[in-house]
Amino acid sequence: xxxxxxxxxxxxxxxxxxxxxxxxxxxxxxxxxxxxxxxxxxxxxxxxxxxxxxxxxxxxxxxxxxxxxxxxxxxxxxxxxxxxxxxxxxxxxxxxxxxxxxxxxxxxxxxxxxxxxxxxxxxxxxxxxxxxxxxxxxxxxxxxxxxxxxxxxxxxxxxxxxxxxxxxxxxxxxxxxxxxxxxxxxxxxxxxxxxxxxxxxxxx
Amino acid sequence: xxxxxxxxxxxxxxxxxxxxxxxxxxxxxxxxxxxxxxxxxxxxxxxxxxxxxxxxxxxxxxxxxxxxxxxxxxxxxxxxxxxxxxxxxxxxxxxxxxxxxxxxxxxxxxxxxxxxxxxxxxxxxxxxxxxxxxxxxxxxxxxxxxxxxxxxxxxxxxxxxxxxxxxxxxxxxxxxxxxxxxxxxxxxxxxxxxxxxxxxxxxxxxxxxxxxxxxxxxxxxxxxxxxxxxxxxxxxxxxxxxxxxxxxx
Numbered sequence: 399x400x401x402x403x404x405x406x407x408x409x410x411x412x413x414x415x416x417x418x419x420x421x422x423x424x425x426x427x428x429x430x431x432x433x434x435x436x437x438x439x440x441x442x443x444x445x446x447x448x449x450x451x452x453x454x455x456x457x458x459x460x461x462x463x464x465x466x467x468x469x470x471x472x473x474x475x476x477x478x479x480x481x482x483x484x485x486x487x488x489x490x491x492x493x494x495x496x497x498x499x500x501x502x503x504x505x506x507x508x509x510x511x512x513x514x515x516x517x518x519x520x521x522x523x524x525x526x527x528x529x530x531x532x533x534x535x536x537x538x539x540x541x542x543x544x545x546x547x548x549x550x551x552x553x554x555x556x557x558x559x560x561x562x563x564x565x566x567x568x569x570x571x572x573x574x575x576x577x578x579x580x581x582x583x584x585x586x587x588x589x590x591x592x593x594x595x596x597x598x599x600x601x602x
Numbered sequence: 603x604x605x606x607x608x609x610x611x612x613x614x615x616x617x618x619x620x621x622x623x624x625x626x627x628x629x630x631x632x633x634x635x636x637x638x639x640x641x642x643x644x645x646x647x648x649x650x651x652x653x654x655x656x657x658x659x660x661x662x663x664x665x666x667x668x669x670x671x672x673x674x675x676x677x678x679x680x681x682x683x684x685x686x687x688x689x690x691x692x693x694x695x696x697x698x699x700x701x702x703x704x705x706x707x708x709x710x711x712x713x714x715x716x717x718x719x720x721x722x723x724x725x726x727x728x729x730x731x732x733x734x735x736x737x738x739x740x741x742x743x744x745x746x747x748x749x750x751x752x753x754x755x756x757x758x759x760x761x762x763x764x765x766x767x768x769x770x771x772x773x774x775x776x777x778x779x780x781x782x783x784x785x786x787x788x789x790x791x792x793x794x795x796x797x798x799x800x801x802x803x804x805x806x807x808x809x810x811x812x813x814x815x816x817x818x819x820x821x822x823x824x825x826x827x828x829x830x831x832x833x834x835x836x837x838x839x840x841x842x843x844x845x846x847x848x849x850x851x
Contacts, residue, residue, distance in 0.1 A: 457699065460695040460696070460698060463695055463698075464691060464692060464695045467668065467669065467694075468691060
């Protein structure tokens with residue numbers, strides 16, 4: 399039921415993830431941030447087992463930081479993606495991580511890029527991609543409306559179309575989504591799309 | 603005495619670990635390094651031996667950062683420094699991974715000192731031949747700290763300290779002239795201490811300044827030259843003033 403999707407636009411890449419944390423029939427919370435900011439210009443949207451997701455993404459994040467301190471320059475998006483894939487592949491036949499990843503980044507020399515890395519270490523460099531049941535709807539939507547070199551407004555419009563489709567057509571659709579973008583100015587949260595707000599504790 | 607200085611794990615009859623003391627000698631032969639703690643600024647300065655003409659001086663960085671808020675300078679065997687620095691950088695990230703908190707300056711100093719001590723109590727290894735000056739701001743309270751470690755594995759906090767060649771003269775200077783400073787004054791104090799033992803000029807000194815907001819910033823040669831010129835002017839003015847007043851009683 400977890401939905402993660404993303405696409406590359408003109409000088410930026412956008413990753414969208416649902417924000418529900420679910421255990422069988424119980425919703426733990428509806429504002430779980432599943433898009434980790436690895437460093438100033440990299441984002442990693444993830445879906446899968448919660449424990450594995452947090453463990454693995456934090457591990458990648460700290461290794462990206464270590465590289466920066468050791469070498470004085472940051473890892474490229476491609477290098478980060480290959481490192482991530484390698485870690486998944488090494489663990490695969492011993493102790494696999496059940497994590498699907500969409501890695502988006504911006505490099506000065508090569509511009510924005512998006513990588514599809516699934517839990518059995520499938521590795522693709524893509525323009526648009528998605529994971530989960532939501533992918534049936536968001537991929538179709540993107541196939542219809544995506545074109546390369548979209549502006550941010552066009553891309554966010556397409557993202558909203560995908561979210562609408564998921565909300566209408568997926569039986570247990572997640573209520574809330576978070577949108578993060580990465581461009582030459584860095585990786586940052588762009589917006590939330592909430593249909594259910596977590597209510598605070600009402601005062602007596 | 604000669605029989606007790608081979609193996610690191612052997613005490614001499616009068617309680618010395620000679621290998622550790624010889625390691626301290628190696629430090630005394632290393633480049634001069636100085637650290638000064640101000641209220642909002644911490645400065646590290648290192649003597650730069652005149653660069654070989656064909657060498658790319660940018661590849662010889664003597665002041666490094668271990669994390670966003672921690673920096674280190676050292677005196678002694680630079681190859682040993684690489685090993686320690688690498689381990690410390692890994693520990694900084696490992697700490698962040700396991701407890702979701704950046705290290706405190708004291709924690710990483712204790713870690714580095716612990717590593718140095720381990721190598722004074724193992725068979726078949728020799729101590730690290732370097733002393734380090736570790737500076738940083740506490741990630742939550744913002745308090746600046748300066749620590750020093752040495753090959754024996756001891757560490758302590760300092761307001762200002764020097765290590766390496768002629769460290770005694772620099773420390774004496776610092777003891778005479780230290781006062782609580784901030785910003786530019788802290789930088790000047792560090793450079794003045796270094797100038798006591800190093801030939802004057804931007805190309806013989808490497809300076810890096812750590813502030814809470816901007817982390818570690820390495821100074822360009824031109825910037826250092828400018829401050830050195832300021833210091834020399836102040837010195838000259840002080841000399842002139844001294845010469846001008848003796849007749850007055």
